[in-house]
Amino acid sequence: MSETAEMPAPQVKSKWRPPIALIVYSVLLSIMMLPIISIIWFRATDSASLTTSTEAAVLLVVFLVTLAVAYVLNRNIAGPINALIVRSNEIAQGGRAAIRPLESYGTREVATLSQSFLDLAGKLVDRSEYVRSFAAHVSHELKSPLTSIRGAAELMLDDGDDQVMTKAERLHFLENIIDDSKRLDLLLERLRELAQAETALPVDKICADEIQSVLQVRFPDYVIAVSGQSAARFALPIEAANVVFANLAENAFQNGATCLDLRVEANRLSTKIFVADDGSGISDANKDRVFQPFFSTRRLDGGTGMGLEIARTMLASHGATITLQKSSCQGTVFLVTVPQSRG
Known part of the structure; x- marks a missing residue:
């Protein structure tokens, strides 16, 4: 999960409320009945007996x-x-403190509107908090390589006649600059992928067999297998599915896995894809942090910590989810759940 967990919006209390149409028509009928009742009353009463007090009443x-x-x-x-x-x-x-139900809703339509408003307000506040936290992470991640590049460049600039830099030192600083620039390029590429993940693509149908074929071409040195209902099709665009499962495969192989298995269980409500590997697993201390943006145990090797966040965001844009099922020294299992398309 991201650092800012989405909280459910307060729910409008469920009870019977009159629709606006009923109230409006009732009011109109009441007003229309007033002169009719008055006419009937006057006809039933001797007009000669009317007094000022009666009219006032x-x-x-x-x-x-x-x-x-x-x-x-x-x-x-x-x-x-x-x-x-x-x-x-x-x-x-x-x-968020102000997101709470009203004391009274009056009509059914106002209650429905209020619930929609609470849901939308909750999502907007969650998004605002997420963007604020994400911006802080981005600035921190960009600052480290930029500081390193600037430091190396300043040292090379200060190289003068009184303190001549050796060729080995110069090469060392140049290698640091190149490595940090590559890290910046990778980080920016991940950010572009995350921006694309925020936008839902047109929904297509894909199956685990097709994903396995794509992954096998991308990772030819590893074993990628499918099991279960691998031919069952689920509602994910091909581009989104490739990005999600490629990120999971890349993480697995970078952590010592030699094979990856996609096991599919499908029913009328959803399709579940269990992604299991035989890698070194995730430590207990890190299990709750794997979906945090920029969290990585491979930072020294150039890891950005964006792969699982991109996968989670891209799946969420299609109503799907990803969770960590289990992890040990014998491997890790992630569960991707995709709801069945209503179409």
């Missing part, structure tokens, strides 16, 4: 009914909408 009744109609409209429509406006301003200023 009729006017008072009409006034009270009007107030009741105004109260119903305000409580069930205007009030909740105004409260939702106030809550949106609070969320804009206060963040």
